[in-house]
Amino acid sequence: MSMNYLLGDSIISPLGFTTEENLKAIRNSESALKLQNNSRFFEDGYYASLFDNEIIDEKFNTIGNPFSYTKLEKLMILSVNQVLDQYPNLDLSETGLVVSTTKGNIDQLEKEQFSPDRIFLWKMAQVIADFFGINKKPDVVSNACISGALAIKTANDLIAAGRFKYAIVAGGDLVSDFVLSGFQSFQAISDQPCRPFSSDRKGVSLGEAAAAVLVGPSALESGEKVEYIDAVTANDANHISGPSRTGEGLFQSISRLLNRNKIEAKEINYLSAHGTATIYNDEMEAIAFNRAELSHVPVNSLKGFYGHTLGTSALIETVITKHSLLNNELYTSLNYTDSGVSQELNIIRENKSEELEIALKTASGFGGCNLAMLLKKDR
Incomplete structure (x- = not known):
């Protein structure tokens, strides 16, 4: 293919x-x-x-x-x-x-x-x-x-x-x-x-x-571009609006995606999270990321810039992830103060330049739906 x-x-x-x-x-x-x-x-x-x-x-x-x-x-x-x-x-x-x-x-x-x-x-x-x-x-x-x-x-x-x-x-x-x-x-x-x-x-x-x-x-396209590698969805069917307390659906989408593409967690350079700032969503994501051994990966949420734009949010965030890869830029997780989740995360606290090659974009939503997507810079 x-x-x-x-x-x-x-x-x-x-x-x-x-x-x-x-x-x-x-x-x-x-x-x-x-x-x-x-x-x-x-x-x-x-x-x-x-x-x-x-x-x-x-x-x-x-x-x-x-x-x-x-x-x-x-x-x-x-x-x-x-x-x-x-x-x-x-x-x-x-x-x-x-x-x-x-x-x-x-x-x-x-x-x-x-x-x-x-x-x-x-x-x-x-x-x-x-x-x-x-x-x-x-x-x-x-x-x-x-x-x-x-x-x-x-x-x-x-x-x-x-x-x-x-x-x-x-x-x-x-x-x-x-x-x-x-x-x-x-x-x-x-x-x-x-x-x-x-x-x-x-x-x-x-x-x-x-x-x-x-x-x-x-x-x-000529020059550097960003390849869509793959994406996996998983539904934890936890609740019509409440996310899984164990992060099972998001964890399944991430782990299946990495396994299917033979990519290890240590190879991920950047993680663009869903990050809605609700109590249960952020905690669920932190648990799922920790289970997937991604706690070391620089992570941000862009909701502090845009708010939650619903059906547009993951699309906007994917486009910005694409440009982060192309420009080797990590953007701050705006409005972040100090950790409010039970698991350690490497929150991006200021804009910085860093060599990037592979990014993981995740999203979660009502009804227990979850998605993980891999993008890679193609030189």
């Missing part, structure tokens, strides 16, 4: 409308998490990473009519468009589209601007495909918070199966009243910017973003 790579990419977030703008903000330890006072659920406001809608329309107006698309559709189309701009000769007749999201256009439930079927995930994906003239029926991946990384695995698997030669993976989610009320029902939202793995963490901060990456063989 031929190798596939993470080729061109795009991150659109309140930190910036390109990947490079986002990386610059991360290098400067800038966070998009701000106090928001526009919610009926939080009397004293809440911290989240939100877009200015006027800026979205201003950007979108250069490629289409902003009134013809929902907020999320516009963000995802802008992100895909940036990827396609990097490859003007890409043959869309042999390119697929894999869309990652948890809630899609859920914000349209109480609105009547668009047809009712726009609420369906398949319809949103088709709208995006139609914008670019992608004739192959798009695939949708919606598996809680591993969706973004699972969409990359899905793209690789579909390419390997001969469905198409290249695939654009596009992800997006918004901070809607539906999402806010859901997390608040768990009393899981922090009243301060989230602090993953810290003793003073109080819960999750939410964020909205879109991202896209082109997956496929290396013919379009």
